[in-house]
Amino acid sequence: MIEHPKTWQMRILEEVAHVQTGLAKGKTELKDAVTMPYLRVANVQDGFLDLSEIKSIQVARGDLARYRLRRNDVLLTEGGDLDKLGRGSIWNAQIDPCLHQNHVFVVRTNADILRPEFLALLTASPYGRRYFLGCAKQKTNLASINSTQLKQFPVFLPPIREQNTISSLFAVWDTGAEILAARLKEAQSRKGGLMQQLLTGRKRFKEFVGESWRFVRIDSLLEPSDRYVSWSDDVTYRFASIRRRSCGLFDRGTFFGHEVKTKVLKLLKAGDFLIFKRQVVHGAWGMVPEPFAGFGVSDEYDVLVNRSARVLDLRFFNYLSQTRRLWNMAYLASNGVHIEKLIFNFDDFAKERIKIPSSVEEQGRIVGVLETCDREIELLQKQLAAMKEQKRGLMQKLLTGEIRVKAKPRTTPEK
Numbered sequence: 001m002i003e004h005p006k007t008w009q010m011r012i013l014e015e016v017a018h019v020q021t022g023l024a025k026g027k028t029e030l031k032d033a034v035t036m037p038y039l040r041v042a043n044v045q046d047g048f049l050d051l052s053e054i055k056s057i058q059v060a061r062g063d064l065a066r067y068r069l070r071r072n073d074v075l076l077t078e079g080g081d082l083d084k085l086g087r088g089s090i091w092n093a094q095i096d097p098c099l100h101q102n103h104v105f106v107v108r109t110n111a112d113i114l115r116p117e118f119l120a121l122l123t124a125s126p127y128g129r130r131y132f133l134g135c136a137k138q139k140t141n142l143a144s145i146n147s148t149q150l151k152q153f154p155v156f157l158p159p160i161r162e163q164n165t166i167s168s169l170f171a172v173w174d175t176g177a178e179i180l181a182a183r184l185k186e187a188q189s190r191k192g193g194l195m196q197q198l199l200t201g202r203k204r205f206k207e208f209v210g211e212s213w214r215f216v217r218i219d220s221l222l223e224p225s226d227r228y229v230s231w232s233d234d235v236t237y238r239f240a241s242i243r244r245r246s247c248g249l250f251d252r253g254t255f256f257g258h259e260v261k262t263k264v265l266k267l268l269k270a271g272d273f274l275i276f277k278r279q280v281v282h283g284a285w286g287m288v289p290e291p292f293a294g295f296g297v298s299d300e301y302d303v304l305v306n307r308s309a310r311v312l313d314l315r316f317f318n319y320l321s322q323t324r325r326l327w328n329m330a331y332l333a334s335n336g337v338h339i340e341k342l343i344f345n346f347d348d349f350a351k352e353r354i355k356i357p358s359s360v361e362e363q364g365r366i367v368g369v370l371e372t373c374d375r376e377i378e379l380l381q382k383q384l385a386a387m388k389e390q391k392r393g394l395m396q397k398l399l400t401g402e403i404r405v406k407a408k409p410r411t412t413p414e415k
Contacts, residue, residue, distance in 0.1 A: 014151035079144030117167035191373035219350035233258035240295035
């Protein structure tokens, strides 16, 4: 148990707040039913609310008060993915009236003892995360808590003025993060707009205006390359995979040969184009960067190489692969009975035609613009991640009393 300052109390949540469970979907034969907007888990993000899509639900008129949200309610999720466990935000009556489903808990604090802003910070802090993960029911990458466990959450209770000061400090921090997040969204939107213009030829560089674009079959540009590794149970092998939505490669780990069930490995080189055959319909493909040279993949992946650098700048094709048009081509070239069981067939994909600039110089200029966008996005992502990490460290110290802040003096209204 973490020690806390003597001026702080420690109480379980149900002693200082009311925990309200939500409305279950699918109820029938409702008496005097009305249709109301309601919040789902998808609406409750980590520290903010995403209200871009609000769904409606039918409820008995007599139950409206039971499930209705009030201003300053703290919203917490029951769980799901590990990162969703206990995440939440404060309701500011953005939609009124509005209800909440049963996978979203509402905590209504006694504001004279516990400020809702302070509770929202505490549940999101490393201290709160440890509590929820410690008592949650867990499966692979999934976890959930129930209302009983939430009610037993041990809450630190600094004096109200100190709670207000801590909350104000983090409000300033969050404002900075929101500004960075807005800049990141703008940069991503700007890149998307440029991709639509530059990768289709709608926007041209003036020095290339006289040069045409042409349709070419994919198999005239790319071909499979199978660099199989000679297998040994006593050798270690590094495995790579690739994320959906063109989000790049990641390290799956290093294993001895005897630890691997399927003893087949293709060697990757920088500049290859990697396709995860079972996930490509979700955008799981992309160019292999230098740090992944020497990694390997199984036969679940296709490895493509550029036939001629004088015809195609593979970086240009890599950006094309991030567009919905190419994702759709990959979908049409995949076979199976369900989207999660489709398997990509390169021979079918290879027959498709794409439109590219005739000169690799123009392809390179387009790549240069989009790479500049990527560097800006990467920098903003790193800044935002660093700010969030710093906040987590500060939360651990301030919200448990390891570091104290001087409470703002009480202000007296002028007479």
